[in-house]
Amino acid sequence: MxxxxxxxxxxxxxxxxxxxxxxxxxxxxxxxxxxxxxxxxxxxxxxxxxxxxxxxxxxxxxxxxxxxxxxxxxxxxxxxxxxxxxxxxxxxxxxxxxxxxxxxxxxxxxxxxxxxxxxxxxxxxxxxxxxxxxxxxxxxxxxxxxxxxxxxxxxxxxxxxxxxxxxxxxxxxxxxxxxxxxxxxxxxxxxxxxxLPFESDTKEVDLALLSLIYPHQVVDRQMAHTILERVAEGLERKRGVIRYKNDQYYYAGAEAEWCFGFPWLGLCWCWLGDHRQAQKYMDKTCSILPADGCLPELYIGGTDCPNGNTPLAWGVAMTMLLLNQVQNQGLSQAG
Missing domain, CATH: 1.50.10.10 (Glycosyltransferase)
Structure with a gap:
Protein backbone atom coordinates (compact mmCIF):
# COMPACT_ATOMS: atom_id res chain seq x y z
CA MET A 1 0.00 0.00 0.00
CA LEU A 196 -23.89 31.49 13.68
CA PRO A 197 -24.54 28.73 14.36
CA PHE A 198 -26.23 28.76 10.92
CA GLU A 199 -24.14 28.67 7.75
CA SER A 200 -26.46 31.00 5.86
CA ASP A 201 -30.04 32.16 5.62
CA THR A 202 -30.97 28.95 3.76
CA LYS A 203 -28.69 26.39 5.47
CA GLU A 204 -28.93 25.83 9.19
CA VAL A 205 -26.24 23.13 9.32
CA ASP A 206 -23.44 22.73 6.82
CA LEU A 207 -20.22 20.70 6.74
CA ALA A 208 -18.37 23.88 5.70
CA LEU A 209 -18.89 25.29 9.20
CA LEU A 210 -16.14 22.96 10.45
CA SER A 211 -13.63 25.28 8.77
CA LEU A 212 -14.41 27.90 11.41
CA ILE A 213 -12.95 25.50 13.98
CA TYR A 214 -10.21 23.90 11.90
CA PRO A 215 -8.16 25.39 10.44
CA HIS A 216 -9.39 28.93 11.04
CA GLN A 217 -10.12 28.90 14.79
CA VAL A 218 -12.41 31.94 14.65
CA VAL A 219 -15.08 30.67 17.07
CA ASP A 220 -14.90 30.21 20.83
CA ARG A 221 -15.10 26.82 22.51
CA GLN A 222 -18.83 27.07 23.21
CA MET A 223 -19.67 27.83 19.58
CA ALA A 224 -17.26 25.14 18.41
CA HIS A 225 -19.07 22.55 20.53
CA THR A 226 -22.42 23.78 19.21
CA ILE A 227 -21.27 23.45 15.60
CA LEU A 228 -19.80 19.98 16.16
CA GLU A 229 -22.94 18.73 17.89
CA ARG A 230 -25.18 20.06 15.13
CA VAL A 231 -23.02 18.61 12.35
CA ALA A 232 -22.78 15.20 14.05
CA GLU A 233 -26.50 15.01 14.82
CA GLY A 234 -27.77 16.38 11.53
CA LEU A 235 -25.24 15.42 8.90
CA GLU A 236 -23.16 12.44 10.01
CA ARG A 237 -23.86 9.16 8.19
CA LYS A 238 -22.33 5.66 8.01
CA ARG A 239 -19.65 6.37 5.38
CA GLY A 240 -19.10 10.08 5.80
CA VAL A 241 -20.83 13.38 6.38
CA ILE A 242 -23.37 14.95 4.05
CA ARG A 243 -22.64 18.57 3.18
CA TYR A 244 -26.14 19.78 4.06
CA LYS A 245 -29.66 18.42 4.03
CA ASN A 246 -31.20 17.90 0.59
CA ASP A 247 -27.84 18.20 -1.16
CA GLN A 248 -28.45 17.14 -4.77
CA TYR A 249 -24.82 16.44 -5.75
CA TYR A 250 -24.60 12.69 -6.48
CA TYR A 251 -28.03 12.30 -4.93
CA ALA A 252 -29.40 8.78 -5.27
CA GLY A 253 -32.35 8.67 -2.92
CA ALA A 254 -30.14 10.11 -0.19
CA GLU A 255 -27.47 12.77 0.07
CA ALA A 256 -23.88 11.85 -0.83
CA GLU A 257 -21.66 11.03 2.16
CA TRP A 258 -18.41 13.01 1.97
CA CYS A 259 -15.42 11.06 3.23
CA PHE A 260 -13.30 13.93 4.47
CA GLY A 261 -16.06 14.78 6.93
CA PHE A 262 -14.78 12.13 9.36
CA PRO A 263 -11.14 13.30 9.58
CA TRP A 264 -12.30 16.92 9.58
CA LEU A 265 -14.49 16.26 12.62
CA GLY A 266 -11.53 14.53 14.25
CA LEU A 267 -9.25 17.51 13.62
CA CYS A 268 -11.82 19.84 15.16
CA TRP A 269 -11.92 17.70 18.28
CA CYS A 270 -8.11 17.72 18.37
CA TRP A 271 -8.19 21.51 18.46
CA LEU A 272 -10.60 21.32 21.40
CA GLY A 273 -8.28 18.88 23.16
CA ASP A 274 -10.76 15.98 23.20
CA HIS A 275 -8.52 13.13 22.14
CA ARG A 276 -11.14 10.46 22.80
CA GLN A 277 -13.42 12.03 20.20
CA ALA A 278 -10.46 12.51 17.85
CA GLN A 279 -9.64 8.81 18.09
CA LYS A 280 -13.30 7.97 17.47
CA TYR A 281 -13.22 9.82 14.15
CA MET A 282 -9.84 8.35 13.28
CA ASP A 283 -11.44 4.92 13.66
CA LYS A 284 -14.39 6.01 11.49
CA THR A 285 -11.99 7.32 8.86
CA CYS A 286 -10.09 4.03 8.82
CA SER A 287 -13.38 2.17 8.41
CA ILE A 288 -14.01 3.85 5.05
CA LEU A 289 -10.40 4.11 3.88
CA PRO A 290 -9.81 1.70 0.95
CA ALA A 291 -6.99 -0.80 1.20
CA ASP A 292 -4.87 1.25 -1.20
CA GLY A 293 -5.31 4.41 0.87
CA CYS A 294 -7.05 6.30 -1.94
CA LEU A 295 -9.84 8.03 -0.04
CA PRO A 296 -12.75 8.91 -2.37
CA GLU A 297 -14.48 12.25 -2.47
CA LEU A 298 -17.72 10.62 -1.36
CA TYR A 299 -19.90 7.53 -1.25
CA ILE A 300 -23.09 7.86 -3.24
CA GLY A 301 -25.97 8.37 -0.84
CA GLY A 302 -26.93 5.26 1.12
CA THR A 303 -24.57 2.94 -0.81
CA ASP A 304 -21.06 1.56 -0.52
CA CYS A 305 -20.25 2.87 -4.00
CA PRO A 306 -17.70 5.71 -4.21
CA ASN A 307 -17.86 8.27 -6.98
CA GLY A 308 -15.12 8.61 -9.57
CA ASN A 309 -13.22 11.43 -7.87
CA THR A 310 -10.84 9.03 -6.17
CA PRO A 311 -8.53 9.79 -4.52
CA LEU A 312 -9.47 13.31 -3.45
CA ALA A 313 -6.29 15.19 -2.50
CA TRP A 314 -8.00 17.31 0.13
CA GLY A 315 -9.46 14.21 1.83
CA VAL A 316 -6.14 12.33 1.80
CA ALA A 317 -4.47 15.37 3.39
CA MET A 318 -7.14 15.58 6.10
CA THR A 319 -6.56 11.91 6.88
CA MET A 320 -2.79 12.47 7.11
CA LEU A 321 -3.29 15.39 9.47
CA LEU A 322 -5.59 13.51 11.82
CA LEU A 323 -3.40 10.40 11.79
CA ASN A 324 -0.37 12.51 12.75
CA GLN A 325 -2.32 14.25 15.51
CA VAL A 326 -3.61 11.00 16.99
CA GLN A 327 -0.20 9.32 16.77
CA ASN A 328 1.55 12.29 18.39
CA GLN A 329 -0.98 12.27 21.19
CA GLY A 330 -0.37 8.56 21.71
CA LEU A 331 3.39 9.17 21.93
CA SER A 332 2.94 12.01 24.44
CA GLN A 333 0.70 9.84 26.60
CA ALA A 334 3.20 6.97 26.43
CA GLY A 335 5.99 9.35 27.42
Whole structure:
Protein backbone atom coordinates (compact mmCIF):
# COMPACT_ATOMS: atom_id res chain seq x y z
CA MET A 1 0.00 0.00 0.00
CA UNK A 2 1.29 3.46 -0.85
CA UNK A 3 1.65 5.88 2.02
CA UNK A 4 -0.77 8.79 2.12
CA UNK A 5 2.16 11.05 1.31
CA UNK A 6 2.93 9.00 -1.81
CA UNK A 7 -0.72 9.20 -2.87
CA UNK A 8 -0.63 12.98 -2.58
CA UNK A 9 2.55 13.05 -4.63
CA UNK A 10 0.74 11.36 -7.52
CA UNK A 11 -1.42 14.49 -7.74
CA UNK A 12 1.44 16.96 -7.41
CA UNK A 13 2.33 18.92 -10.53
CA UNK A 14 5.84 19.97 -11.63
CA UNK A 15 4.94 23.58 -10.76
CA UNK A 16 4.27 22.59 -7.12
CA UNK A 17 0.48 22.83 -7.19
CA UNK A 18 -1.88 19.85 -6.93
CA UNK A 19 -4.84 18.69 -8.95
CA UNK A 20 -7.92 18.07 -6.83
CA UNK A 21 -8.09 14.47 -8.08
CA UNK A 22 -6.71 12.51 -11.03
CA UNK A 23 -10.29 11.89 -12.16
CA UNK A 24 -11.61 13.22 -15.43
CA UNK A 25 -13.86 15.76 -13.70
CA UNK A 26 -11.41 17.00 -11.06
CA UNK A 27 -8.05 17.03 -12.83
CA UNK A 28 -7.82 20.78 -12.30
CA UNK A 29 -6.19 23.09 -9.79
CA UNK A 30 -8.46 24.74 -7.22
CA UNK A 31 -6.98 27.42 -4.95
CA UNK A 32 -8.86 26.08 -1.93
CA UNK A 33 -7.95 22.45 -2.54
CA UNK A 34 -4.25 23.25 -2.88
CA UNK A 35 -4.23 25.19 0.40
CA UNK A 36 -5.87 22.32 2.27
CA UNK A 37 -3.81 19.66 0.53
CA UNK A 38 -0.45 21.04 1.71
CA UNK A 39 -1.43 21.55 5.35
CA UNK A 40 0.33 18.30 6.41
CA UNK A 41 3.60 19.82 5.19
CA UNK A 42 3.37 23.05 7.18
CA UNK A 43 5.46 21.57 10.00
CA UNK A 44 7.48 19.11 7.93
CA UNK A 45 11.11 19.57 6.78
CA UNK A 46 10.33 19.58 3.07
CA UNK A 47 9.52 22.20 0.45
CA UNK A 48 6.06 21.05 -0.60
CA UNK A 49 4.25 23.74 1.38
CA UNK A 50 6.16 26.71 0.03
CA UNK A 51 6.36 25.30 -3.51
CA UNK A 52 2.56 25.07 -3.62
CA UNK A 53 2.21 28.65 -2.43
CA UNK A 54 4.81 29.83 -4.92
CA UNK A 55 2.67 28.26 -7.66
CA UNK A 56 -0.39 30.09 -6.37
CA UNK A 57 1.54 33.35 -6.16
CA UNK A 58 2.56 32.84 -9.80
CA UNK A 59 -1.10 32.33 -10.64
CA UNK A 60 -2.05 35.58 -8.91
CA UNK A 61 0.78 37.41 -10.64
CA UNK A 62 -0.52 36.24 -14.01
CA UNK A 63 -3.93 37.70 -13.23
CA UNK A 64 -2.72 40.66 -11.20
CA UNK A 65 -4.40 42.99 -13.69
CA UNK A 66 -7.74 41.52 -12.69
CA UNK A 67 -7.00 41.88 -8.99
CA UNK A 68 -5.99 45.50 -9.62
CA UNK A 69 -9.37 46.26 -11.18
CA UNK A 70 -11.28 44.72 -8.31
CA UNK A 71 -9.41 46.42 -5.52
CA UNK A 72 -11.50 49.48 -6.40
CA UNK A 73 -14.43 48.16 -8.43
CA UNK A 74 -16.69 45.31 -7.34
CA UNK A 75 -17.03 42.42 -9.80
CA UNK A 76 -20.40 42.36 -11.51
CA UNK A 77 -20.16 38.99 -13.29
CA UNK A 78 -18.80 35.67 -12.06
CA UNK A 79 -15.97 35.59 -14.62
CA UNK A 80 -14.68 38.89 -13.21
CA UNK A 81 -13.88 37.35 -9.83
CA UNK A 82 -10.53 35.77 -9.09
CA UNK A 83 -11.17 32.36 -10.60
CA UNK A 84 -11.53 29.39 -8.29
CA UNK A 85 -10.08 26.69 -10.60
CA UNK A 86 -7.41 26.51 -13.31
CA UNK A 87 -5.83 24.04 -15.71
CA UNK A 88 -2.56 22.29 -14.86
CA UNK A 89 -0.60 25.24 -16.24
CA UNK A 90 -2.47 27.55 -13.84
CA UNK A 91 -4.39 29.23 -16.64
CA UNK A 92 -8.05 30.21 -16.32
CA UNK A 93 -10.58 27.82 -17.85
CA UNK A 94 -13.04 29.45 -20.23
CA UNK A 95 -16.17 27.89 -18.79
CA UNK A 96 -18.93 29.41 -16.65
CA UNK A 97 -18.28 28.61 -13.00
CA UNK A 98 -19.19 29.78 -9.51
CA UNK A 99 -16.00 31.77 -9.08
CA UNK A 100 -17.22 34.05 -6.29
CA UNK A 101 -15.46 32.15 -3.52
CA UNK A 102 -14.18 34.52 -0.86
CA UNK A 103 -13.25 31.66 1.46
CA UNK A 104 -10.52 30.53 -0.94
CA UNK A 105 -8.87 33.96 -0.84
CA UNK A 106 -9.16 34.14 2.95
CA UNK A 107 -7.68 30.64 3.23
CA UNK A 108 -4.78 31.56 0.95
CA UNK A 109 -3.92 34.61 3.06
CA UNK A 110 -4.16 32.55 6.23
CA UNK A 111 -1.88 29.91 4.70
CA UNK A 112 0.72 32.47 3.67
CA UNK A 113 0.86 33.84 7.20
CA UNK A 114 1.10 30.35 8.69
CA UNK A 115 3.99 29.54 6.38
CA UNK A 116 5.84 32.68 7.46
CA UNK A 117 5.23 31.91 11.14
CA UNK A 118 6.64 28.41 10.68
CA UNK A 119 9.76 29.66 8.95
CA UNK A 120 8.76 28.57 5.48
CA UNK A 121 10.12 30.75 2.64
CA UNK A 122 6.62 31.37 1.31
CA UNK A 123 7.30 34.96 0.26
CA UNK A 124 10.03 35.05 -2.37
CA UNK A 125 10.27 38.76 -3.07
CA UNK A 126 8.51 42.11 -2.94
CA UNK A 127 6.18 41.08 -5.77
CA UNK A 128 4.71 38.33 -3.58
CA UNK A 129 4.34 40.84 -0.76
CA UNK A 130 2.42 43.17 -3.09
CA UNK A 131 0.05 40.33 -4.07
CA UNK A 132 -0.79 39.81 -0.40
CA UNK A 133 -1.58 43.51 -0.01
CA UNK A 134 -3.75 43.54 -3.13
CA UNK A 135 -5.71 40.46 -2.04
CA UNK A 136 -6.46 42.20 1.25
CA UNK A 137 -7.85 45.16 -0.69
CA UNK A 138 -9.78 42.80 -2.96
CA UNK A 139 -11.67 41.40 0.04
CA UNK A 140 -12.31 44.90 1.28
CA UNK A 141 -13.58 46.01 -2.12
CA UNK A 142 -16.12 43.19 -2.39
CA UNK A 143 -17.13 43.88 1.24
CA UNK A 144 -16.80 40.20 2.09
CA UNK A 145 -18.70 40.69 5.38
CA UNK A 146 -21.94 41.28 3.49
CA UNK A 147 -21.11 39.74 0.13
CA UNK A 148 -23.16 36.92 -1.34
CA UNK A 149 -20.64 34.43 -2.73
CA UNK A 150 -20.75 30.86 -4.07
CA UNK A 151 -19.14 29.50 -0.92
CA UNK A 152 -17.06 26.40 -0.37
CA UNK A 153 -19.40 24.19 -2.40
CA UNK A 154 -19.49 26.57 -5.38
CA UNK A 155 -23.26 26.76 -5.43
CA UNK A 156 -25.97 29.29 -4.59
CA UNK A 157 -24.91 32.85 -3.90
CA UNK A 158 -25.63 34.07 -0.40
CA UNK A 159 -23.66 35.25 2.60
CA UNK A 160 -21.91 32.16 4.00
CA UNK A 161 -20.55 32.04 7.54
CA UNK A 162 -17.74 29.76 6.35
CA UNK A 163 -16.67 32.31 3.74
CA UNK A 164 -16.86 35.24 6.14
CA UNK A 165 -14.94 33.30 8.79
CA UNK A 166 -12.16 32.37 6.36
CA UNK A 167 -11.76 36.04 5.45
CA UNK A 168 -11.70 37.10 9.09
CA UNK A 169 -9.04 34.46 9.76
CA UNK A 170 -6.99 35.39 6.71
CA UNK A 171 -7.08 39.12 7.39
CA UNK A 172 -6.19 38.66 11.04
CA UNK A 173 -3.28 36.40 10.11
CA UNK A 174 -1.71 38.72 7.52
CA UNK A 175 -1.75 41.78 9.74
CA UNK A 176 1.94 41.00 10.33
CA UNK A 177 2.52 41.24 6.57
CA UNK A 178 0.14 43.91 5.28
CA UNK A 179 -1.93 46.89 6.31
CA UNK A 180 -5.38 45.56 7.21
CA UNK A 181 -8.05 48.02 8.39
CA UNK A 182 -9.34 46.68 11.70
CA UNK A 183 -12.83 47.77 10.69
CA UNK A 184 -12.85 45.10 7.97
CA UNK A 185 -12.10 42.39 10.52
CA UNK A 186 -14.67 43.68 13.00
CA UNK A 187 -17.40 43.79 10.37
CA UNK A 188 -16.72 40.16 9.55
CA UNK A 189 -16.95 39.22 13.22
CA UNK A 190 -20.27 41.03 13.48
CA UNK A 191 -21.62 39.02 10.54
CA UNK A 192 -20.52 35.79 12.21
CA UNK A 193 -22.33 36.79 15.40
CA UNK A 194 -25.48 37.33 13.34
CA UNK A 195 -25.31 34.11 11.33
CA LEU A 196 -23.89 31.49 13.68
CA PRO A 197 -24.54 28.73 14.36
CA PHE A 198 -26.23 28.76 10.92
CA GLU A 199 -24.14 28.67 7.75
CA SER A 200 -26.46 31.00 5.86
CA ASP A 201 -30.04 32.16 5.62
CA THR A 202 -30.97 28.95 3.76
CA LYS A 203 -28.69 26.39 5.47
CA GLU A 204 -28.93 25.83 9.19
CA VAL A 205 -26.24 23.13 9.32
CA ASP A 206 -23.44 22.73 6.82
CA LEU A 207 -20.22 20.70 6.74
CA ALA A 208 -18.37 23.88 5.70
CA LEU A 209 -18.89 25.29 9.20
CA LEU A 210 -16.14 22.96 10.45
CA SER A 211 -13.63 25.28 8.77
CA LEU A 212 -14.41 27.90 11.41
CA ILE A 213 -12.95 25.50 13.98
CA TYR A 214 -10.21 23.90 11.90
CA PRO A 215 -8.16 25.39 10.44
CA HIS A 216 -9.39 28.93 11.04
CA GLN A 217 -10.12 28.90 14.79
CA VAL A 218 -12.41 31.94 14.65
CA VAL A 219 -15.08 30.67 17.07
CA ASP A 220 -14.90 30.21 20.83
CA ARG A 221 -15.10 26.82 22.51
CA GLN A 222 -18.83 27.07 23.21
CA MET A 223 -19.67 27.83 19.58
CA ALA A 224 -17.26 25.14 18.41
CA HIS A 225 -19.07 22.55 20.53
CA THR A 226 -22.42 23.78 19.21
CA ILE A 227 -21.27 23.45 15.60
CA LEU A 228 -19.80 19.98 16.16
CA GLU A 229 -22.94 18.73 17.89
CA ARG A 230 -25.18 20.06 15.13
CA VAL A 231 -23.02 18.61 12.35
CA ALA A 232 -22.78 15.20 14.05
CA GLU A 233 -26.50 15.01 14.82
CA GLY A 234 -27.77 16.38 11.53
CA LEU A 235 -25.24 15.42 8.90
CA GLU A 236 -23.16 12.44 10.01
CA ARG A 237 -23.86 9.16 8.19
CA LYS A 238 -22.33 5.66 8.01
CA ARG A 239 -19.65 6.37 5.38
CA GLY A 240 -19.10 10.08 5.80
CA VAL A 241 -20.83 13.38 6.38
CA ILE A 242 -23.37 14.95 4.05
CA ARG A 243 -22.64 18.57 3.18
CA TYR A 244 -26.14 19.78 4.06
CA LYS A 245 -29.66 18.42 4.03
CA ASN A 246 -31.20 17.90 0.59
CA ASP A 247 -27.84 18.20 -1.16
CA GLN A 248 -28.45 17.14 -4.77
CA TYR A 249 -24.82 16.44 -5.75
CA TYR A 250 -24.60 12.69 -6.48
CA TYR A 251 -28.03 12.30 -4.93
CA ALA A 252 -29.40 8.78 -5.27
CA GLY A 253 -32.35 8.67 -2.92
CA ALA A 254 -30.14 10.11 -0.19
CA GLU A 255 -27.47 12.77 0.07
CA ALA A 256 -23.88 11.85 -0.83
CA GLU A 257 -21.66 11.03 2.16
CA TRP A 258 -18.41 13.01 1.97
CA CYS A 259 -15.42 11.06 3.23
CA PHE A 260 -13.30 13.93 4.47
CA GLY A 261 -16.06 14.78 6.93
CA PHE A 262 -14.78 12.13 9.36
CA PRO A 263 -11.14 13.30 9.58
CA TRP A 264 -12.30 16.92 9.58
CA LEU A 265 -14.49 16.26 12.62
CA GLY A 266 -11.53 14.53 14.25
CA LEU A 267 -9.25 17.51 13.62
CA CYS A 268 -11.82 19.84 15.16
CA TRP A 269 -11.92 17.70 18.28
CA CYS A 270 -8.11 17.72 18.37
CA TRP A 271 -8.19 21.51 18.46
CA LEU A 272 -10.60 21.32 21.40
CA GLY A 273 -8.28 18.88 23.16
CA ASP A 274 -10.76 15.98 23.20
CA HIS A 275 -8.52 13.13 22.14
CA ARG A 276 -11.14 10.46 22.80
CA GLN A 277 -13.42 12.03 20.20
CA ALA A 278 -10.46 12.51 17.85
CA GLN A 279 -9.64 8.81 18.09
CA LYS A 280 -13.30 7.97 17.47
CA TYR A 281 -13.22 9.82 14.15
CA MET A 282 -9.84 8.35 13.28
CA ASP A 283 -11.44 4.92 13.66
CA LYS A 284 -14.39 6.01 11.49
CA THR A 285 -11.99 7.32 8.86
CA CYS A 286 -10.09 4.03 8.82
CA SER A 287 -13.38 2.17 8.41
CA ILE A 288 -14.01 3.85 5.05
CA LEU A 289 -10.40 4.11 3.88
CA PRO A 290 -9.81 1.70 0.95
CA ALA A 291 -6.99 -0.80 1.20
CA ASP A 292 -4.87 1.25 -1.20
CA GLY A 293 -5.31 4.41 0.87
CA CYS A 294 -7.05 6.30 -1.94
CA LEU A 295 -9.84 8.03 -0.04
CA PRO A 296 -12.75 8.91 -2.37
CA GLU A 297 -14.48 12.25 -2.47
CA LEU A 298 -17.72 10.62 -1.36
CA TYR A 299 -19.90 7.53 -1.25
CA ILE A 300 -23.09 7.86 -3.24
CA GLY A 301 -25.97 8.37 -0.84
CA GLY A 302 -26.93 5.26 1.12
CA THR A 303 -24.57 2.94 -0.81
CA ASP A 304 -21.06 1.56 -0.52
CA CYS A 305 -20.25 2.87 -4.00
CA PRO A 306 -17.70 5.71 -4.21
CA ASN A 307 -17.86 8.27 -6.98
CA GLY A 308 -15.12 8.61 -9.57
CA ASN A 309 -13.22 11.43 -7.87
CA THR A 310 -10.84 9.03 -6.17
CA PRO A 311 -8.53 9.79 -4.52
CA LEU A 312 -9.47 13.31 -3.45
CA ALA A 313 -6.29 15.19 -2.50
CA TRP A 314 -8.00 17.31 0.13
CA GLY A 315 -9.46 14.21 1.83
CA VAL A 316 -6.14 12.33 1.80
CA ALA A 317 -4.47 15.37 3.39
CA MET A 318 -7.14 15.58 6.10
CA THR A 319 -6.56 11.91 6.88
CA MET A 320 -2.79 12.47 7.11
CA LEU A 321 -3.29 15.39 9.47
CA LEU A 322 -5.59 13.51 11.82
CA LEU A 323 -3.40 10.40 11.79
CA ASN A 324 -0.37 12.51 12.75
CA GLN A 325 -2.32 14.25 15.51
CA VAL A 326 -3.61 11.00 16.99
CA GLN A 327 -0.20 9.32 16.77
CA ASN A 328 1.55 12.29 18.39
CA GLN A 329 -0.98 12.27 21.19
CA GLY A 330 -0.37 8.56 21.71
CA LEU A 331 3.39 9.17 21.93
CA SER A 332 2.94 12.01 24.44
CA GLN A 333 0.70 9.84 26.60
CA ALA A 334 3.20 6.97 26.43
CA GLY A 335 5.99 9.35 27.42
Missing amino acids: KSLHQILDTMRLPNGAYVASPSRDYSYVWIRDVCYTVLPYLTQPCDRYERAYHALFDLFRRYEWKIDIHTTKKPQHLYEYIHARYDKNLVEIDQPWGHAQNDAIGLFLWGVAQGVRHGKPVLRDQNDQVIVEKLVRYLGCVEYWQHADNGMWEENMEVHASSVGACVSGLQAVRLLADVPLEWIERGKQTLQRL
